Amino acid sequence: MPQLNPAPWFAILIFSWLVFLIVLPPKVIAHTFPNEPTLQSAEKPQTNSWTWPWQ
Template sequence: MPQLNPAPWFAMLVFTWLVFLTIIPPKVSAHTFPNEPTMQSTEKPKTQPWNWPWH
């Protein structure tokens, strides 16, 4: 049974994890957002009541 021989798939598993752990994290950590978030004020805006004439 060839699936019991770990030689073909174990090397691919190790190589794949080496790629994931060496190439991808720097690319993800170097990502910058196009718009930096701004802090919103804690004051609530004053609202004006509607004075519509009801018919």
């Protein structure tokens, strides 16, 4: 089984991590959603208890 020279593989590893950590995050953060969520009111809706006919 041949032994691999670690020099080119280490450079590929470092370059791929640089791409993942420097190039991709700004592209992901710059993504905006077309529909921004709207804030709901802090007031809780009025809930009524059920009236069961058999109780």
